[in-house]
Amino acid sequence: MSDxxxxxxxxxxxxxxxxxxxxxxxxxxxxxxxxxxxxxxxGRVEDDEKDMSYLxxxxxxxxVMISGLGRKIDPMGDIRAFVQIYRYIRDxxxxxxxxxxxxxxxxxxxxxxxxxxxxRVHTFHGHIFDGYFGxxxxxIFLSIERVLAFFTRYIIVVSDAQKRDISGKYAIAGGDKVxxxxxxxxxxxxxxxxxxxxxxxxxxxxxxxxxxxxxGRLVPIKNHRMFLDAARRLVAQAPGLDVKFLVVGDxxxxxxxxxxxxxxxxxxxxIFCGWVEDMREVYSSSDIIALTSLNxxxxxxxxxxxxxxxxxxxTDVGGVRDxxxxxxxxxLVRSGxxxxxxxxxxxLASDKCKRESFGKAGRSSVIRRYSKERLxxxxxRLYREALIDYNKCKKGV
Numbered sequence: 001m002s003d004x005x006x007x008x009x010x011x012x013x014x015x016x017x018x019x020x021x022x023x024x025x026x027x028x029x030x031x032x033x034x035x036x037x038x039x040x041x042x043g044r045v046e047d048d049e050k051d052m053s054y055l056x057x058x059x060x061x062x063x064v065m066i067s068g069l070g071r072k073i074d075p076m077g078d079i080r081a082f083v084q085i086y087r088y089i090r091d092x093x094x095x096x097x098x099x100x101x102x103x104x105x106x107x108x109x110x111x112x113x114x115x116x117x118x119x120r121v122h123t124f125h126g127h128i129f130d131g132y133f134g135x136x137x138x139x140i141f142l143s144i145e146r147v148l149a150f151f152t153r154y155i156i157v158v159s160d161a162q163k164r165d166i167s168g169k170y171a172i173a174g175g176d177k178v179x180x181x182x183x184x185x186x187x188x189x190x191x192x193x194x195x196x197x198x199x200x201x202x203x204x205x206x207x208x209x210x211x212x213x214x215x216g217r218l219v220p221i222k223n224h225r226m227f228l229d230a231a232r233r234l235v236a237q238a239p240g241l242d243v244k245f246l247v248v249g250d251x252x253x254x255x256x257x258x259x260x261x262x263x264x265x266x267x268x269x270x271i272f273c274g275w276v277e278d279m280r281e282v283y284s285s286s287d288i289i290a291l292t293s294l295n296x297x298x299x300x301x302x303x304x305x306x307x308x309x310x311x312x313x314x315t316d317v318g319g320v321r322d323x324x325x326x327x328x329x330x331x332l333v334r335s336g337x338x339x340x341x342x343x344x345x346x347x348l349a350s351d352k353c354k355r356e357s358f359g360k361a362g363r364s365s366v367i368r369r370y371s372k373e374r375l376x377x378x379x380x381r382l383y384r385e386a387l388i389d390y391n392k393c394k395k396g397v
Contacts, residue, residue: 006383008038009094009117011085011108013101014070015042015056015063016049017217017249017275019158019183019300020100020125023375025052026184029059030376039092041085041108043069048251049217050275064088069104078107086111096121096383102141106148113151119386122148123156123181126297126318129170142170149173153386156181158298159319179382182322183298184375187367190280190307198278199246199285203271210243210349213286215279215301216293218251223315225260226292226338232264233342234349243349245270248282283308287355288348294335296320303370306330306362311355313344329362 068077
């Protein structure tokens, strides 16, 4: 410790739009006070990703950029990033190194072990063991994570379902080492029912139209094709229902998805609007939020939508069930089943009372469970416990 403060070095691969970036920025900002000194290391986002550095700036966080650290595997870049991380650890002398996401977790923890950092903590915001790679590559990544877990004091997961995966299904670490700490977000700003519906105005969507939105990177794991197939079914079955489908986000699959939407005859029913910085405009303009991912940790868009009082129709994967209560705050459907997805969206689109009931229940649920204040308290408690355990071991207690 320096001047009585606990030094925290937080490492993430990149600050692209999503839960991990929000999570690390909020924690770095909150843990800079009389008791803690925190620094955030990160790499640069890819050209097809939205950068959340603007959020870091608004929270007074100045990330230290690590060249070579990013999404893609690049042996020379990874070596360069590792050297930079190791040198920064040696200079900063943190009490705790806390890593987030897979590559940062590997490079950061190895560097922390070699530099003799007392406590290493890693957070799985999701995982790459289902839906990302083939069996051989997945097996290699699992072996690496099991070795890294041995040198990690605590592994944090963001849902109970994820803990079952990490400590049970994939046997990365024992249950005593894996701790569930739900995401924490600034949700109060989403609870404004009178926020302007800017997206409707921008794209000329009438007040009487039902807007179904999906939010996320346009990448294979998010399975936007299922969303478009459900839209096609709904339009075919209820051509007179005034429904618009809003795709919020960007990524490598956008050209394919735009082409596919046109090929299946959706025309102006689907609007690709790219990234939107003020997500309150999206939720205030939407009546229903959909999620079609093949795999998820804890989906931030779903939590924000529920805080905004919007019902959700989502695939029952990963930690989604820990957020959405089926038939209470929304509907859960089987992954890949666009027929049931379409059916549930149509049901909500045709029933305003049910939309309002689900929305009210969802807001009450997430505001209570996913606050930033709860997250910060949980993390502080874990850090204190980890340092106490370390000092006991050091003294031979």
